[in-house]
Amino acid sequence: MAIAKKPKRSVTRRKRPVTADAGVTVSSPTMPPTIASSSAADPVALLLALTPSGADTTSKTSSLLTITSSKTVARKKSSLATAQLIRRYHTLNKELSQCLARIEKSKEKTGPARNATNGVSDLARIAEIRKEMDDLGGLDMYQKASTLGQSKQRGGDSSKWLIPVIEKCYDKLDKKAGPPLKLLDIGALSPHNYQKYSSWIKTTPIDLNPQDPLITKMDFLEMPVPSKPADLFNVVCLSLVVNFVGDPAQRGQILRHSTQFLVPGTGLLYLVLPLPCIQNSRYMDHELLVDMMDSIGYSTVVDHHFAKKLAYYVFKLDARPSGGKKGTKPFPKKMRHDKPNRNNFCIVLT
Numbered sequence: 024m025a026i027a028k029k030p031k032r033s034v035t036r037r038k039r040p041v042t043a044d045a046g047v048t049v050s051s052p053t054m055p056p057t058i059a060s061s062s063a064a065d066p067v068a069l070l071l072a073l074t075p076s077g078a079d080t081t082s083k084t085s086s087l088l089t090i091t092s093s094k095t096v097a098r099k100k101s102s103l104a105t106a107q108l109i110r111r112y113h114t115l116n117k118e119l120s121q122c123l124a125r126i127e128k129s130k131e132k133t134g135p136a137r138n139a140t141n142g143v144s145d146l147a148r149i150a151e152i153r154k155e156m157d158d159l160g161g162l163d164m165y166q167k168a169s170t171l172g173q174s175k176q177r178g179g180d181s182s183k184w185l186i187p188v189i190e191k192c193y194d195k196l197d198k199k200a201g202p203p204l205k206l207l208d209i210g211a212l213s214p215h216n217y218q219k220y221s222s223w224i225k226t227t228p229i230d231l232n233p234q235d236p237l238i239t240k241m242d243f244l245e246m247p248v249p250s251k252p253a254d255l256f257n258v259v260c261l262s263l264v265v266n267f268v269g270d271p272a273q274r275g276q277i278l279r280h281s282t283q284f285l286v287p288g289t290g291l292l293y294l295v296l297p298l299p300c301i302q303n304s305r306y307m308d309h310e311l312l313v314d315m316m317d318s319i320g321y322s323t324v325v326d327h328h329f330a331k332k333l334a335y336y337v338f339k340l341d342a343r344p345s346g347g348k349k350g351t352k353p354f355p356k357k358m359r360h361d362k363p364n365r366n367n368f369c370i371v372l373t
């Protein structure tokens with residue numbers, strides 16, 4: 024397995040609307056059956072299907088519903104509207120995490136009256152954010168919009184890049200007779216992302232808010248760590264999940280927690296982030312990510328690929344950090360690229 028040293032420039036052109044942290048945008052593969060039948064061929068109908076019936080629409084959501092006679096114009100508009108919706112949801116989610124973190128911090132101190140005032144304004148802002156999220160359709164609407172972005176119409180599925188990398192790593196695997204590889208898909212919008220490979224990959228999809236009964240409702244941070252080696256996974260997928268989480272320290276916790284689920288020595292972590300998180304952040308870049316991942320046991324970058332909007336990484340868990348040297352190096356929020364027009368995406372490892 025080669026250790027990637029320098030970021031590769033991709034020639035692949037993808038048309039997935041990508042949104043994420045601080046103005047970075049995202050998307051995904053298969054469309055849920057609930058909306059697929061009514062709207063697969065018609066993006067306008069699809070947007071209508073995405074709008075919860077009876078929901079009040081804000082000026083942003085009502086712009087999603089503009090019906091024009093031209094399907095091409097409608098498709099472009101729907102694509103833009105979907106990206107806008109995803110971006111707005113990310114911005115609100117991030118601000119919500121910041122308010123909650125401030126309240127938590129002020130609880131730790133027996134603070135002066137000024138802290139109490141800040142706490143009150145944070146509480147008021149939280150109520151406003153939650154209201155706007157609800158008006159947009161909540162996490163459910165966000166996931167449907169992300170799924171729309173993942174649809175073939177919009178460019179496809181991030182499992183495509185992963186499969187050849189897995190095949191390269193497990194080249195002795197008997198795909199017909201051997202036991203299948205176990206893959207944990209965290210933040211799965213569809214249970215069918217790896218269906219084509221089901222003869223040799225057994226997928227466990229989980230999500231905070233499953234869009235399909237085959238996906239287990241689970242917060243990964245609360246998922247019990249496997250108690251025996253047989254329950255460990257060969258591959259853990261975190262595709263557009265880390266950037267979805269608003270709190271930088273919680274992003275670090277997710278990465279660290281993932282090490283507890285993989286077979287040490289061979290287990291692979293598939294990490295997908297919006298490209299601007301890596302290439303246009305004040306606090307993050309490729310070198311820092313590789314350094315952070317190394318500190319928690321992911322010492323080998325098996326492969327990585329920068330597409331037009333997404334950064335794909337496969338890391339190998341060489342050794343699980345269990346105290347000692349590995350995992351003790353802290354990575355606080357630290358400015359690395361003090362330039363205008365950069366975003367504030369950050370991962371904190373404590």
Ligand SMILES: C[S@@+](CC[C@H](N)C(=O)[O-])C[C@H]1O[C@@H](n2cnc3c(N)ncnc32)[C@H](O)[C@@H]1O
Binds near residue numbers: 209231241264
């Ligand atoms: C942008 S979607 C990504 C979907 C898909 N993996 C993809 O690549 O398009 C992010 C998903 O991560 C889920 N998620 C975020 N934090 C999670 C957690 N702690 N545990 C499980 N799912 C989580 C959200 O519910 C959401 O459905």
